[in-house]
Structures are given as C-alpha cells and as structure tokens.
Amino acid sequence: MKRILLISFTIYCALFASMAQPLTDSLRTDAHLWASRGYFNKSLDYLRQIHVDSINLEDMHLNYSNFAQLGQNDSLAYWADEMLKHDPYDATLIADYTLRLNNGWQGEMGKKTFPQKVIDICKKYCERDSTHILINRQLAEAYYKIGNYDIALQELKKLEALGDTCFGTLYTLGLTYQRMGDNSSAYDYLYRAYTKNDHHPFCLFVLGIVSNKVGLGAEALAYLGEAEQLLMPDRQTLFRLHKELAEAFRLKGEPDFRLEELEKCMQYAEEKDVNELTFLMGQCYFQLKQRDKAKECYNKFLEVTENKEYNDNIKRMRSDAQRSLRMMMW
Numbered sequence: 001m002k003r004i005l006l007i008s009f010t011i012y013c014a015l016f017a018s019m020a021q022p023l024t025d026s027l028r029t030d031a032h033l034w035a036s037r038g039y040f041n042k043s044l045d046y047l048r049q050i051h052v053d054s055i056n057l058e059d060m061h062l063n064y065s066n067f068a069q070l071g072q073n074d075s076l077a078y079w080a081d082e083m084l085k086h087d088p089y090d091a092t093l094i095a096d097y098t099l100r101l102n103n104g105w106q107g108e109m110g111k112k113t114f115p116q117k118v119i120d121i122c123k124k125y126c127e128r129d130s131t132h133i134l135i136n137r138q139l140a141e142a143y144y145k146i147g148n149y150d151i152a153l154q155e156l157k158k159l160e161a162l163g164d165t166c167f168g169t170l171y172t173l174g175l176t177y178q179r180m181g182d183n184s185s186a187y188d189y190l191y192r193a194y195t196k197n198d199h200h201p202f203c204l205f206v207l208g209i210v211s212n213k214v215g216l217g218a219e220a221l222a223y224l225g226e227a228e229q230l231l232m233p234d235r236q237t238l239f240r241l242h243k244e245l246a247e248a249f250r251l252k253g254e255p256d257f258r259l260e261e262l263e264k265c266m267q268y269a270e271e272k273d274v275n276e277l278t279f280l281m282g283q284c285y286f287q288l289k290q291r292d293k294a295k296e297c298y299n300k301f302l303e304v305t306e307n308k309e310y311n312d313n314i315k316r317m318r319s320d321a322q323r324s325l326r327m328m329m330w
Contacts, residue, residue, distance in 0.1 A: 024054050031062055040066040057086060064093070073105040088124045091132055098122060098138035102145065115142035133164050144172055149179050167196040171203055178206060183213035194223075201230035239268035246280070259284035275304055279317045282324070291328050298325050 027046045035043035044066050047059055060083045067076040080097045083090060098121055104113030122139035125132070140155035156173045174190035177183075190207040197203065208224035211217070233241070246261035262281050269277055282297030298321040305314055 024050055028059065031059075035062060035066055035069075038069075040069045057083060060086075061093070068096075068100075073100065076100070084121065088121070089128050091125070091129070091135065094121055094125055095132070095134040095138070098135065098142070102138055102141050113145060115145040118142035119146075130158075131162060133159060133162055136162070137164070137169065140169075141172060144176055147179075149176050152176050153180070165192070167193050167200070167203075170196065171200070174203075174210075175206065178210055183210045186210045187214050187216075198226075199230060201227045204230065235268040239265055239270075239273070242268070255284045255287040259288070275301055275314070276317070278304075279321060282321060286324050286328075295325065295328060298322075 027050050031043045031046035034040075034046065043062065047063055047066075050059060060079050064076055064079040064083065067073075067079065077097075080093060083093055084097075098118045101114040101118045101121075104111050106112075118138055119142045122135050122142070125135055126139070130136075136155060136159050140152050140159060143149075143152035143155060153173075153176050156169060156176060159169050160173070170189050170193035174186045174188075174193055177186035177189060187207070187210045190203060190210060193200070193203050194207055204223045204227035208220045208222075208227060211220035211223060242261045242264040246258045246265065249255070249258035249261060259281060262277055262284065265277055266274070278297050279301045282294050282301060285291075285294035285297060302318060302321055305318055
C-alpha cells in the first residue's frame with residue numbers, strides 16, 4: 001500500500017511539474033520581452049511569479065540586469081551574490097559587479113564603497129584566471145582604496161605588463177606612487193595619463209602637485225591652472241545655482257539671504273536676465289523696508305521695460321512694481 005502511495009505521489013509531482021513548466025517558460029519569455037523594451041519593473045513582476053525552486057542562473061542574471069537599470073543597488077547586490085554562490089568564475093558578472101562595488105553607492109550613512117568585497121571576489125576568480133584585465137583593474141583599485149599601496153602597485157604593474165596602458169591604469173599608478181612618496185615615478189605615470197586624457201581635472205590637479213614636488217614649477221602652474229578652469233562651474237551653471245538658492249530663501253521667507261543670492265546672480269547674469277533680477281531685488285528691499293533702494297530698483301526696471309515688447313511675466317512684474325511704488329508714496 002505504501003509503495004502504491006509513493007508511486008502515486010511521484011506521478012502526481014511529475015504531472016504537476018509538467019503542467020507548471022509551460023507557465024514558468026511563459027513567465028520567462030514575458031520577463032525578457034518587457035526588459036528588452038525598457039519596462040524593467042514589469043520584467044521584475046514576471047520574474048517574481050517564478051517559483052523559487054525553478055529560478056535558474058538566467059533568471060538571476062535578468063534580475064541583476066533589471067535592478068542595475070533601475071539603480072536599485074542593494075537588490076542588485078543580492079542577486080550578484082546569489083549568482084556567485086553558483087558560479088564564482090562568471091567573468092562578465094564579476095567585471096560589472098566589482099566596478100559597481102568599487103564606485104560605491106549611496107546608503108543611509110552616505111556613499112559607501114566595498115573594496116574588501118571586491119578583493120575577495122577577484123582573488124577567488126584569479127585562482128582560475130589571473131590575466132583578465134577588467135577584473136584585475138578592479139582588484140588593483142580595491143587595494144588602492146583600502147590603502148594597501150604595496151599590493152596595489154604590484155597589481156597595477158601586472159596590468160601594465162599585460163599591455164594595459166589605459167588612462168585609468170596609468171592614473172591609478174601615478175596616484176599610488178604619489179601616496180608612496182615616489183614623486184618622480186608619480187610624475188611619469190600621471191603625465192602619461194594626461195597625454196591620454198588632458199581634460200581630467202583631478203589628474204591635472206595631482207600632476208600639478210607632483211610637478212611642484214620634482215621642481216617643475218612652470219609646469220605645475222600650467223596644470224593647476226587648467227585644473228582650476230575645469231573644476232570651476234561655468235557662468236550659466238553658477239547663475240542657475242544662485243537663482244535656485246534665491247528662490248529657496250523666498251519660500252522660507254528670508255529676504256535678506258534671498259537678496260544676497262540675487263546679487264550673486266547679477267555677477268553671472270546674461271543681459272536678458274538683468275531686468276528680472278532688478279525687479280526681484282526691488283522686492284527684497286521692499287520687504288526689508290529699505291525704501292530708497294526698493295524705489296531705485298523698481299524705477300530702473302520700469303524705465304528699461306517701458307514701451308518695449310514684453311511677455312506676460314514682465315507685464316505682471318511691471319504691474320507689481322507700480323503697485324509697490326504707489327504703496328511707498330503713502
């Protein structure tokens with residue numbers, strides 16, 4: 001009797017599995033279809049319907065890819081770790097995942113990187129293949145990030161021996177030598193990196209520093225000057241920044257701080273923006289009860305916008321300025 005029941009149960013399970021398989025295949029097909037069209041959340045919805053016992057490596061890869069596209073790094077890390085349990089030698093996954101771990105992502109306590117985890121993953125992979133340039137780059141970068149410059153240098157020199165002389169490898173070699181106090185070697189590698197990318201502000205900055213250290217003052221001035229130009233936001237960006245700060249202070253009801261930001265806006269404003277800024281500064285002076293300055297701003301604004309074509313916004317501001325001037329006459 002027990003034997004009959006066992007056979008019956010086995011047959012039942014086989015039938016259930018055969019019935020469930022088409023559904024699972026359909027869910028996979030739909031998940032891939034939605035992901036291919038950019039509907040990553042929909043793809044995840046279909047993947048979640050696959051029974052946990054039926055999830056394979058392909059499903060895990062698609063989960064990883066979807067969460068990568070959505071920027072959901074904690075979920076991405078979960079699926080990467082699950083895949084590495086099954087296959088710690090998945091080079092494509094490791095190259096992508098360790099790059100993300102080295103770059104880090106924002107968490108509750110700020111941005112966090114995971115260099116030790118990168119080292120563990122890459123060292124395991126290197127047991128089978130020690131010549132994968134993309135993975136070795138991340139290993140070297142991780143050692144640099146934890147401050148183990150001796151081993152970082154060893155790994156970077158291996159990359160150089162493999163023919164990897166891209167900007168990133170040369171730049172990190174230069175940084176490593178600088179950290180180790182070898183400014184002459186740091187200069188050599190940073191200069192080589194600079195020849196491959198002459199618009200990287202931090203490369204220029206550090207190259208300027210080590211140029212000073214090795215007595216190349218004129219070069220240092222040139223590199224540091226270029227770095228300053230690249231690190232300095234353009235006028236339009238600075239204008240927008242201070243205008244948004246002014247708006248924030250308006251919403252907070254702090255006209256004094258708003259006025260300071262509008263004055264900074266004036267330093268970066270194009271001609272087309274000056275009239276509006278003049279009106280907004282008049283508003284601030286009016287709120288601060290500095291009537292003479294408020295009148296000056298409003299009258300100047302009304303003078304330059306009189307008998308000129310203007311949009312509804314300028315028309316509204318003219319009306320507000322005239323009303324405020326009348327109020328100050330009482």
